[in-house]
Amino acid sequence: MSDLHARMAARAGDFTAAVVARCAAEAPFYAALPRTTLRGEVARSVAAVHALLLRALRDGGATGPVRPGDLTRLVEWSARRAEERVPLEAVVAAYLIGAEVWWQTLTEVAEPGELGDAGGSLLACLHAALPAVVLAHGNAHRDAREQLHGEDGRVRRALLGALLAGQPYEELADLARVAVTGGHEVVALAYGGEPPGRLVQSSLDAFTGTPVLLDHVARIALLPAGADLPGLVARLETDVGQPVRAAAAPAPEPSAVPAAAQEAGRVLDLVLRLGRPPGCYRLDDVLLEHQLARPGDGLALLAAKLDPLEDHPYLLETLRVLVERGLNRRRTALELCVHRNTLDYRLQRVTALTGLDLAVPAQARLLQAALVARDLAGPEPPPRRPAP
Template identity: 30%
Template sequence: MDRGYFARLAARRDSTALAMRNAMVRHVPLYGAQSSTQQVALLGEIHDTWRPVLKQAAKDEPLTEADLEPYRILGRNRGMKSFPLGELRAGFEVAHTTGLRECLSMIEPGDGGASIAFTAWGVRELPRIMSTVESAYARACGTAGDRSQARQLLMDRLTQGRPAGDVASALGMELPSGYLVLLCKPRVDRPDCGFRGGLPTRRLESVPGLLWQADHASGGLLVLLPAHAGAAAARATARGLVTSLVTALGRRLSAAEAHGATLDDVPAALHEARQSLALVGAMPDAESRPYGADELLVELAVARQPAVRRKLAELLAPLQRGTDLQRTLEVLFDCGLDRQRTTAALHIHRRSLTYRIQRIRELTGLDPTTAHGIQLLRAALTATRLPATLPSPRG
């Protein structure tokens, strides 16, 4: 690497560290709430971790184990204090971005490829640095800190396809050969409702090795169930878990599952489960149980063919002429075509339901009491309820 460029980096090391500390204080709430004494200590940490970076980057050599020790100390300190994992990562990202920006601002004509080489070095070493911090953090959480933070880290590693053995070891856990990915969310008119009533954590904690957290991509609950020898036992557990959640929360759920046969398969299984959950949420007659992708082939075919989807949705357009006709059709399917349950759910008389079904038949030309009519009307309702963009099975 160009010595002139590196000399400038070294000369402005203190100002760069200060800029990194100030950015963390401004942008990460927990750092911003620290006392002045703690912020001075934070600046010292940044100096300790920044020094080996400049030294090894100048030689274009990887960080040694001794160079990584300040990062272990940082991770251990955060874990011992039960520092939230999200805040730890946010601070790391803010510091890295600020430091890189400061370094790039020092480039002068004639530096050649120095900045490119420095950036390439950072790309190579940054994953090692973050892994070192996280491993030390997990060990500290596992012994004296908040174990839930270490479990979240383990789950993140698994769902991102990153090595997770060190975090599992810190928690005293043995990783299974694979996991069954379970996603579920309340079946409500507002898709962003979430689990506002809280979760029955005792039920979740009763399953050995089970991991769970919120899944922001789907707006639901993400659960990883150990699958030691195939997925049959895990699927039975998942079904029972969903039933327990329905009972505890007092509301129906949409649920989807996918099996990651190996730990490397977990990210793909998560993407598959997210797609399946979107399809289940569109079904007018979905049960409160986990659905696999193989059960959703019709819904997937509709979702993947925009022209067919539009034509199906057009079948229901005439129902807008009648009061609550589409809603009546949705409830009819939701009640398994049982008229007694449908009238109770809609709070109407049986004769009123018969009249509405007749109007649906007249307006759409489809009879919701025949197999053909049921098939098309169900597909049409699904088409109108599908999200604008279906999650990709590969993320």
């Protein structure tokens, strides 16, 4: 498929010119545009979609017909077109014209044996792209109405606020035209920085295929039950270009949303305090840490078990890596780039200073818990903004 990719890439300029010319001739909206707009913004959009089709042709479906980041960009392009008052029928017509020109070009440059896979790639791209484009266009029109009237936005925010507060929500759901019956996943989000709210919303909508209730301030999202949350977090990281940590809790019915939101918030706070890597977490993933974090003197006493190592940071690091590697000494030595004998000497020093022997299972568990307690007893992260 690489030879065909090269042949199609060589026709990029002809493809863009042909699509723009046909749009101007066949779609009334484009026919009314100035030539400078057609040759500028419209041609750039066509060229971007052409690049997407080329990548799908080159990859041969290895990463799916449309990569997650490409799909999010399509959503963003469509949202901008809607903000510019481009009718949805004109956008769809442009995509279909582009598909026809792409196929015509394929028949001119492809060998007979290449057309089947290339045609399948084209149809797969349309199947993935058009629903997302239509959804984004509708969302953007909704956002435009919110900017003009503000009512839809207020209703959706009020709906999510009512659900999070355990207040009556049925009338708000009807006004917002959002179905909230049944189960949900309440997800608390933390980013490496401050991603644009619209980009996060577009990514969530494109991944789930449905508008997602999202509070950009409290960073709480209400997702359908059964959603692929690890996949969603990985997709969101790609789209926003930042590490993402998420904590999820199930809400089997709307009345359970407040408790699920509190659980997700507690889990996320623990994940941040413990410095866990990006990803999606549930209470089961931090169950021990959650229990250790309960108020009381036990946490400080447990953390104090490691006070003798305070002046020996390399011993603390060695113990931490050993715990993270499941007490596997070979993997720990490789991670620390030290000889196995050096590792054994360090662990003997840990035992001598703390009085706790890693060779004794009960004492090894106590050392693991002491590490967690030490992390929890450290400085807390900045407080998360509370949900309404």
